Amino acid sequence: MDTPDCCMDLNGTTRMAQAHRTTLTGIVTTTVILAGIWWLIVQGRADAWLIGLPAVALASWASIRLGGNELPALSPGGLVVFTTLFLRESVRGGIDVAQRTLGPGLRIEPGFHRYRLHISNPAARVLLINCIGLLPGTLAADLDGDHAELHLLDTSVNPDQQLLQLEQAVARLFGLTAETSDD
Amino acid sequence: MINILSSILILAGVFFYLAGSIGLLRLPDLYSRLHALTKADNLGLGLLIAGVALQSQDLLIMLKLLLVWLSVLAASATSAHLIARQARRQETGS
Numbered sequence: 001m002d003t004p005d006c007c008m009d010l011n012g013t014t015r016m017a018q019a020h021r022t023t024l025t026g027i028v029t030t031t032v033i034l035a036g037i038w039w040l041i042v043q044g045r046a047d048a049w050l051i052g053l054p055a056v057a058l059a060s061w062a063s064i065r066l067g068g069n070e071l072p073a074l075s076p077g078g079l080v081v082f083t084t085l086f087l088r089e090s091v092r093g094g095i096d097v098a099q100r101t102l103g104p105g106l107r108i109e110p111g112f113h114r115y116r117l118h119i120s121n122p123a124a125r126v127l128l129i130n131c132i133g134l135l136p137g138t139l140a141a142d143l144d145g146d147h148a149e150l151h152l153l154d155t156s157v158n159p160d161q162q163l164l165q166l167e168q169a170v171a172r173l174f175g176l177t178a179e180t181s182d183d
Numbered sequence: 184m185i186n187i188l189s190s191i192l193i194l195a196g197v198f199f200y201l202a203g204s205i206g207l208l209r210l211p212d213l214y215s216r217l218h219a220l221t222k223a224d225n226l227g228l229g230l231l232i233a234g235v236a237l238q239s240q241d242l243l244i245m246l247k248l249l250l251v252w253l254s255v256l257a258a259s260a261t262s263a264h265l266i267a268r269q270a271r272r273q274e275t276g277s
Contacts, residue, residue, distance in 0.1 A: 040247050094199050094226025097219050101206035110215050130260035133221045139214060141267040151214040151267060 031060045078172035085169045089135050089162070096136035100153065111155035112141070115148045115163055124174045128167055135162055185237055192234030199227030213270050221263045228255055 034056045042048035100107050119125060125143075132140040132150065138159045142149040152159060206219025232252045236245045 037250065040243070040250055043243055043247065090222075090226050090229060093222040094202075097206060097222045098199060098202035101209055101219055101223075102202055106209060106211075108210070108215060110212065129264055130257065133217075133260050133263050134225055134256075136222070137218070139218055139221070139267055140264050141214065141271040149271060151218070151271075153215060153218050 027060065027064060030063050031056060034059050034063075073175055074173055075175045078169070078175065082169045082173040085166065086131065086134070089131075089166070093134050093136040097153070108153050109155050111152055113138075113150045113152050113155065113159065115150055115160065117143075117146050117148055118167055119171050119174075119176060120146075121174055121176060124170050124176060127173075128170045131166055131170070132163065135159070135166060138163065185240075189234045189237040192230050192237065196227045196229070196231030196234060199223045199230065203227060214267055217263045217267055221259055224259060225256055228252055 035052070038048075038052040038056055042052065117125065117128070119128065129140045129143065129148065132138050132148070137153040137157060139151040139153075140148050141151050150159070150163075200223065203219050203223030206223060207216050210216045210219055229252055232248045236248045239245060239248070
């Protein structure tokens with residue numbers, strides 16, 4: 001598990017983004033976001049706060065307790081880029097898997113593939129790992145240090161280019177500078 | 184016009200759900216099945232929700248539907264990853 005520091009391109013910015021972990025601002029932001037979500041779910045019904053207030057309080061407590069209280073500032077430009085990529089890849093991923101499974105004779109060649117992650121921010125990694133499963137043909141099976149163990153539906157297609165594109169979009173969303181030069 | 188567009192989106196959504204379920208039955212192993220489920224259902228639910236949102240014409244309901252989609256996405260992507268991870272760890276014995 002000794003990862004050489006030279007490969008962690010984004011460490012500096014990551015630490016800055018994590019600086020306001022478990023601070024008062026972090027707690028307030030988490031609570032406000034969760035209260036907003038509750039308000040949306042019940043469509044503004046006032047009497048629902050009877051259940052909503054304890055639920056929001058418990059959810060905030062759980063969120064902070066589990067250490068997920070780092071909310072790095074998201075970049076608005078990055079959000080646009082990420083959302084566009086996410087929607088496009090969702091459509092491509094869905095169509096790709098439908099074509100492969102509905103066609104006569106399954107056109108698959110399953111296998112595993114290792115991909116080195118460039119981002120080290122934990123929140124960004126969680127988002128990346130989850131989104132990899134929505135790209136055409138890839139699924140993140142495990143994380144081994146800085147390498148993601150991916151399952152591919154079709155090993156004859158190299159996914160590295162689309163993975164890098166996704167990773168850069170995630171990095172931009174979290175305001176991390178993606179220096180993925182050494183690949 | 185809105186009704187037609189909404190129906191097309193909902194039907195397309197149902198189609199992808201069907202494709203995901205057929206994939207679940209036809210594909211040979213656990214990992215490949217997870218591919219079919221997560222990707223086809225993500226797109227299927229997205230289209231279904233877009234179709235329903237068009238019908239509602241109420242911004243709050245649209246936002247709520249968007250929230251539903253995002254929550255399901257987060258849950259299904261996370262559970263797919265965890266299932267794959269568990270299977271992989273059992274296979275490789277680590």
